[in-house]
Amino acid sequence: MSELIRDKTVFTLTEVAKSIQKTIADRYTSAFWIKAEMNKLNYYSHSGHCYPELVEKVNGRVVAQMRSTLWSDDYININNRFLKMLNEPLKDGIKILFQARIKYDAQYGLSLHITDIDPSFTLGDLEKEKQETIERLKKEGVFDLNKKAVLSLLPQRLAIISVETSKGYADFMEVIEKNPFGYKFFHMLFPAILQGENAIDSINYQLSRIEKVKSHFDVVAIIRGGGGDVGLSCYNNYAMAKTIALFPLPVVTGIGHATNETVAEMISFQNAITPTKIAEFLIQKFHNFAVPVSEAKQQIIQEARQQLLDANSLLQSEAKLFKHITIGMIQRNKNLVNTHTRSMIQDAGYVFRSERNKLSTARQTVLKDATNQLQRAKQETGNLHQTFVRGSKTFLAAGNISLQSLEKNIEIMNPVHVLKRGYSISLLNGKAIRSTGELNENDLITTTLFDGTFESTVKKILPQQS
């Protein structure tokens, strides 16, 4: 029990430890389900016991830490269940949900005694880790980087990360070396552990070596095969995945398993289910190169010849067209010249005919009009001739008539006619006696009768009494 030393109550360490042990035993009577990260498994192979180191981290900082014990029988039992469910053994760095009792030992201090671990929690956690790795890589923008790496047109120089004795490596080499196409590869093995926790460092180490001599290689092939499906969660590891993603050469993976695709496979340049497929993928790349090259020859031969044929036929058709149109043009011009010649001959002939007609018309006009004029003149002359004859005769007739009329008048006036009827004219001294007053008795008068005269003497004058 406690003792007093200089007014102080003093306990021994054992007393304290016992007190704590008792208090804890009283307080924690039953087992609990606890979740924590198993930082280290601390498996001791000779005893078969494990002393897992448990931690809880917040933002990467350890906020709680506790030791624990897992006795051999429990470990074997639990590990089997893990392998069955996760394809992974119990290992460092996984999160676990475990049943434990709090135990205090005076000598070893506080620890948790693990009696059971639920593999399904770890499975979820591993899955969660995988998802976290994916998300982180994506967040950092490196997830697709290796996919975007440029694979040489001929991935001819291979840096192989594998195990020389593995079946996967042998399969791969068989396909690569004995390809029937004579494709020549250069390859160099960088041996590494390919599964389990150690694979991460091992692979990263070899990748770092390859990076040093990357100029000698076109592609890195991670080849595994024949090792079963256990211990592949290392390929979900963030560090390894990031290395692969950032690797300057394309990384192809042929890990060969039946489980879900790991992150490393997801982010690798090319993933194949088996190493053989990887080899075939590479051969295919050669094909992709070789086929166009050998086709190019055919295409170029064909196209060049076709082009020459086309050019030749184009040239010939142009020459033919040239001949055709040139001769056509000459022909056309010949026709034109001929047409003009004919037209000229015709027109000249027409000029002659037309002029002849004109002359002939002139001649006829002259003949007709001259004749007409002469005819007219003859007519006029004839008319005048007739008028002249008629006029002359009329004139003479008129002369006759007027002469006859005068003659008649004279005849009438001739005194002879009066004398015949018994009248007589007496003259005195040659003058006709018109009055008795002109007479004197004894005048000698001469009396004229129609048939002669007689002379007498006036005896008596008897004037008329009125």
Added chain:
Amino acid sequence: MKEPITYTKAFEELQAIVAEIEQGEISVDELSAKVKRASELIKVCKEKLTNTEEDVNKILKELDAEG
């Protein structure tokens, strides 16, 4: 006297005589003489007319004959 007198003169004289007689300006004494003269003139005229007519007819006949 026949030769020199023209038909025209003769005819005029004849006309003058007729006119004188018609107007009674001629005495009986002269009448006979005038009538005698007229008679002579008529003869002259007739002769001339006849001659002319013959000439004309001859000429016209010739003309017709010619064409």
Added chain:
Amino acid sequence: MKEPITYTKAFEELQAIVAEIEQGEISVDELSAKVKRASELIKVCKEKLTNTEEDVNKILKELDAEG
């Protein structure tokens, strides 16, 4: 007198004479001479017409003959 006179002159003179005769502007004394003249003129005209006609026909015949 035939040579110098033209058809035109002749015809005009003829027309004048015929008109004189028709209108009695000529004395009997002149008649014979006028008729003679007229007859001559008619002859002249007719002759000229005939000659001209012959000439024309001859000329044109020649022309025809020559083609």
Added chain:
Amino acid sequence: MKEPITYTKAFEELQAIVAEIEQGEISVDELSAKVKRASELIKVCKEKLTNTEEDVNKILKELDAEG
């Protein structure tokens, strides 16, 4: 006179004569001379036409011969 006169001149003169004759502007006296002239002109023209035609035909025959 044939040499210097051209077909055109000759034809124009001919046409003028024809027009005169047609319009009765030529007297009987001139008629014969005009007809003669016309006939000469027609001859000249015909001759020229014939010569020209021969020339032309010769030229054209040569042309045909040459193809």
Added chain:
Amino acid sequence: MKEPITYTKAFEELQAIVAEIEQGEISVDELSAKVKRASELIKVCKEKLTNTEEDVNKILKELDAEG
């Protein structure tokens, strides 16, 4: 005159002459000379055409022979 004249000039002149003749713009006096000229031009044209045709045929024959 053959050397310097071009086909084009010759043909144009020929066309002009033919048109003149057609439209009666050429007198008989000029006709012969014009036809002569036209005939020369026709010869020039034909010659040029024939030469060109021969050239073309020769060239194309060569071409056929070679090809």
Added chain:
Amino acid sequence: MKEPITYTKAFEELQAIVAEIEQGEISVDELSAKVKRASELIKVCKEKLTNTEEDVNKILKELDAEG
């Protein structure tokens, strides 16, 4: 002139000449020269085609020989 001209230029020029002739842009006077030029061009083209074909065949034979 053969050396510097390319097949393409030669063929284009040939086509241009043919087009000019077709569109009547060339006179008969120019035709002969153009025909000559065209013939040269056709020859050049043929030569080039033949040479090229020989070259190509030779190259391809070599290629075949090498496997």
Added chain:
Amino acid sequence: MKEPITYTKAFEELQAIVAEIEQGEISVDELSAKVKRASELIKVCKEKLTNTEEDVNKILKELDAEG
């Protein structure tokens, strides 16, 4: 020209030539040169398929040297 060209460049150039030829973008003038070039490129490419010059010892030396 064979020495400096990489097979990658050769392959690309070859494909470019094939594309050009197929699309008729190569003139007759270029054709021969292009075919020749293509033939060279084909040689380069074919050689690459069956040859590699890497040396394991050299790589190991480099690895050791640096690390």
